[in-house]
Amino acid sequence: MLKVEGLHVYYGAIHALKDISFEVREKEIVTLIGANGAGKTTTLHAVSGLLSPKAGSIRLDGHDLMKTPAEKIVGLGLAQVPEGRRVFARMSVHENLMMGAYLRKDKAAVEADLERMYGKFPRLRERSKQLAGTMSGGEQQMLAIARALMSKPKLLLMDEPSMGLAPILVDEIFKIIQEINEMGTTVLLVEQNAHKALAIAHRAYVLETGKVLMEGDAKTLLDDERVKHAYLG
């Protein structure tokens, strides 16, 4: 469904992505793992159109994402839960969720999805009138996920959804990611918590300094000595 080939991204003189290729197939959870600065966020930003790669190709179900402006990409069924959540702090929870459905015209279905989100994340329903900026980190992460789901994505990109959360919440987030996947949404998950990510993913890619170092079945990588040594401590 998503196919990235030979991707090169520069920040000025910094060569951040050097010939990255990977693929996400329908119904999969694929994870990109790697240390700080490996290029995980850069990769997701390139896919979502937030930056323009120097070379390479990004295709989503036959659409050329390199030629698609960022604001059109969500309409093709790709949503992102960005690093650091980036909820709209001065909008209410409800308004944030509706921002997720910004492009949708099917009002009745949007209302139904909103109900579903409130069902799935009861905390958001309790706080629907509260300003997003005043919520806890965990609540904001739930909101960022729910906001992304409001666009009805076929493919959901998630950038370190467990970052900065208490262990119990981390487990909950990973459970939610699995549920989202079981409901039929394909997931591309970026994580530093390699152990947990590999445990729920089908396949994985290991990034290091802008290159794909290893790729393969998640269970296999989980047992790989080099991965164990470098990322699983």
Added chain:
Amino acid sequence: MTQFIQQMINGLHVGSIYALIALGYTMVYGIVKLINFAHGDILMVGAYVGFFALTAFNLPFGLALLAAMVLSALLGMAIDKVAYKPLRNAPRISALITALGVSMFLQNTFRLLFGANPRKMPAVFNVQPILLGDLRIPPLTIITILLSGACMVGLELIIRFTKTGKAMRGVSEDSKAAKLMGINVDRTISITFAIGSALGAVGGILYSISYYQVEPYMGMMPGLKAFVAAVLGGIGVIPGAMLGGFVIGGVESFTKGYLSTTWADAIVFSILILVLVFKPSGILGKNTKEKV
């Protein structure tokens, strides 16, 4: 007491004009972090459009106002597209200098086209002032306050309840996150310039009617004072611009009434300095750190 209320009414009159103009500064700042120093000149252009619509074309006030709003909106969008958009990722100082350049360009173009001499703006609402005891309330004052109030309520409704308004809020908070929602950031910025400029045009027409004239440099003073109002209220904060406008109008009017006309401008501008020194985020501004 009568004197006090009279000054208060005058303050509301000029204050509502400053508030309208301040909204343009604050909306543009909120969305692209740029002090659009050409905004004062956009209101000058709006006033000229109104002037010609009323005199050369003999249009009724409502249509003259509409023409000024539409043309100023288009001008604001064009300025953004030609002058500011190419600099969106450049250091902020570049855009600021460009804004000053656009301001001088507009002033000098209008001087070239229509001469430096002020032209007399027709007194549109030339009827007897309403007398309440010793109070004199000119109909223009009432119309100015009502019209400005209607514009502000309209703006608030747009921002709160329409998709465009939500897009504006989203982009001003986090333009990348807004893009991820499917919001067209460039178009949203363009619409913001259009709305801010249209409000500026209303302010420009009301200002020129209040002072009976139009001239190429007329945008500078109200522009600067509205800028002070926007900073005082908290730049980027929409209710702040309204509040700031009324405060500045009040301060100016009371200074003129109780102290002396010559002091009014000095006092208004010292407010700018005081705000910048003691509370740079303004009355309603948040002390949050700025996002990059």
